[in-house]
Ligand SMILES: C[S@@+](CC[C@H](N)C(=O)[O-])C[C@H]1O[C@@H](n2cnc3c(N)ncnc32)[C@H](O)[C@@H]1O
C-alpha cells in the first residue's frame with residue numbers, strides 16, 4: 058500500500074506522519090486512526106487539562122445556529138479578503154463556519170487545515186465540509202511540520218505564540234480577530250448594570266513574542282435578532298453565559314427582539330524580523 062506524506066507530525070515524537078487507509082503513522086510506529094466522521098485526533102491525553110477541553114456541545118450548537126443565520130457574515134467576508142491561497146491553518150476553528158467560507162472564497166483546490174481542542178466542535182466542522190482537513194489538537198502544539206504554514210488564522214481564540222512560531226513559514230501571516238469595546242453592547246446592557254468598554258488587544262503580547270501588527274481592519278456593523286432562541290444562542294456562544302445571573306438570564310429569555318452592535322478588529326501579524 059502506498060503511504061502519502063501529509064505535512065503533519067506525530068504529537069508524541071514530532072516525526073512526520075504518513076497515511077494509508079485512514080491510519081496515520083510515524084517512523085516510531087505511533088499510530089492514529091481517522092474517526093468515522095473524518096477528523097484526526099492528535100491531542101494527547103497528557104496535553105489535555107480536562108477530559109473534554111474546549112467548547113462543549115451546547116456552545117457548539119448555539120454558535121452553529123447563530124453563524125449559519127449569517128449574522129457575522131461581514132466578519133467572514135473581511136477575513137476572506139485578507140487571505141491569499143497557500144497552506145492555511147485555522148487554530149481554534151470551532152465548528153468551522155469561517156474556515157469553510159474561506160475555503161469557498163479561495164476556490165478549489167485549497168490546502169486548509171482546521172484545528173480545535175474541542176472534539177464536539179471538530180465533529181460539527183466535519184459535517185460542514187469534507188474538503189478541509191480537521192484535527193482535534195492543541196493550538197499550543199499544532200501537529201504540522203515546522204515552518205510549513207503560509208497563513209495561520211486564529212479568530213476569537215486565545216493566541217498561543219509558541220504554536221504560531223512553530224507552524225508559520227518565515228514570512229508568513231497570522232490573521233487574528235478580537236472584540237472591540239462596543240462588541241455586543243446591547244446584549245451586555247441586558248446582562249450587566251455597568252457595561253465596561255474593555256477591549257481585548259493581542260498586540261502587546263504578540264510584540265513580546267516577536268510578531269508585529271502590519272494591518273488592522275475594523276469591522277463594525279449592526280444586526281437584528283428577531284426571536285428569543287437566537288438571542289439565547291448569542292448568549293450561549295459567548296463567555297457572558299458564565300457571568301449572567303439567573304434573573305437576567307430569564308429576562309433575556311423573554312426578549313423577542315434585540316438590535317445589536319458588532320465591533321470586531323481583524324489584524325495581520327508578521328514576524329518582526331521579517332518586515
Ligand atoms: C470563541 S471560540 C471561536 C471559534 C471560531 N474561531 C469562531 O470564531 O467561530 C474559541 C475556540 O477555541 C478553542 N480552543 C480553546 N483553547 C484551545 C487550544 N488550546 N487549542 C485549540 N483550540 C482551542 C475552543 O474549543 C473554541 O472552539
Ligand SMILES: [Zn+2]
Nearest residue numbers: 067070083087
Ligand atoms: Zn511518533
